[in-house]
Amino acid sequence: MKKILFSLITVFALFGMAQAQGITIWTHFGDAELEWLQSQASGFEAAFGVPVSIVKVDLGEIKQKMLLSAPEGEAADLVVPIPHDNIGEMAVGGVLADMSEFATPDYLADLNKQAQLAFTYNGKLFGLPMYVEGPALIVNTDLVPNAPATLEDMVAIAQGLTTSDTYGFLYDIGNFYFSYIWMNSSGGYVFGRDASGALNASDLGIANEGAVTGAELMKKFRYDFGLIPTGVDYGVADGLFIDGSLAMIYNGPWAIANYRNAGINVKVMPIPPTAAGQYFNGFMGVQGILMNQFSQHKVDAANFAKWITRPAAQVSLAELTGKIPSSNNAAAQVASDPIIAGFSLALANAVPMPNIPEMGNVWGPMGDALTQILDTVDSDVPGILSGAASQINGN
Secondary structure (H helix, E strand, C coil), rough: CCCCCCCCCCHHHHHCCCCCCCCEEEEEEHHHHHHHHHHHHHHHHHHHHCEEEEECCCHHHHHHHHHCCCCCCCCCEEEEEEEEEHHHHHHCCEEEECCHCCCCCCHHHHHHHHHHHHHHECCCCEEEEEEECCCCEEEEECCCCCCCCCHHHHHHHHHHHHCCCCEEEECCCCCCCCCCCHHHHHCCCEEEECCCEEEEEEEECCCHHHHHHHHHHHHHHHHHHHHHHCCCCHHHHHHHHHCEEEEEEECCCCHHHHHHHHHCEEECCCCCCCCCCCCCCEEEEEEEEEEEEECHHHHHHHHHHHHHHCHHHHHHHHHHHHEEEEHHHHHCCCCHHHHHHHHHHHCCCCEECCCHHHHHCCCHHHHHHHHHHHHHHCCCHHHHHHHHHHHHCCC
């Protein structure tokens, strides 16, 4: 058996070259994640005798390169990993293989259902999920020893810790990705789904009664509760938490390493429900593996995709990097890690960001709408959201 050769060359070197025996992977992974992928590829070659060539490609370049080079036979067999909300344009462009036939019933039964939904487009499974990510409530336990049980508790604790030296609760409130939690949990939504379960871009729910209620709650955080002043964005909130002067932040697993390096003791948990029993669920992202529709090595590529999404592989990635497994079995095996367990609980019923191309028309208008809503205490929330909906529909 030939020793595997990990080719960390630029992607441009692949153009015009004939496909060598084995499979080629495009990845934006670096550092520990890349070492993990190399180790998994080595184990795969030992088990199946199939060489794997790993090529580093920037995430921002992958979609365009797939659309342009896959039909010409010059793209990789697999992309590892890619966010699920990137797949819509590639699926429409015909460069992604439907992986449904490679997903066994046992695999699907073990898969987080929201993660499976994230990679489903028009009824087809266009990727195998590897891990999930999204925001949760992150608590500085030195400032908040006892985690809040209800939203009302959270607000009261935050108000008590909002002083000249500390802040109680902050997050990037003007960012629709983070603030969707309040709108979604009150009955708002981005796109509805048709009878088959497919997203329907003509069914827009960002200005309905539930969305208005959620946006009004956001205003309360600023004007009634006095917690999130004007000027707070991601950098401000994140920096204050790192400095140890912020008690609670709504942020994702990507931030944990910096918090730990700063010596902050943290607890991760869902935003607590209201005393009346209303629960809160926001957006989630899912990272997974895509297969090139034009690959000449689909069976080997599918075997590798299944190899690195099997529970044992997801457990090893979680233990190494803190990634949240998409496999229920793997998630159970790492449940003793309080950070992973906290994010898993917070994302259990989160909503995958819409993966259809029309989602690109939502971010700008909704960001502008949130700015207007939060600008003054008497802002016209229904009118602002209706205006955003009209702009999105016009786009």
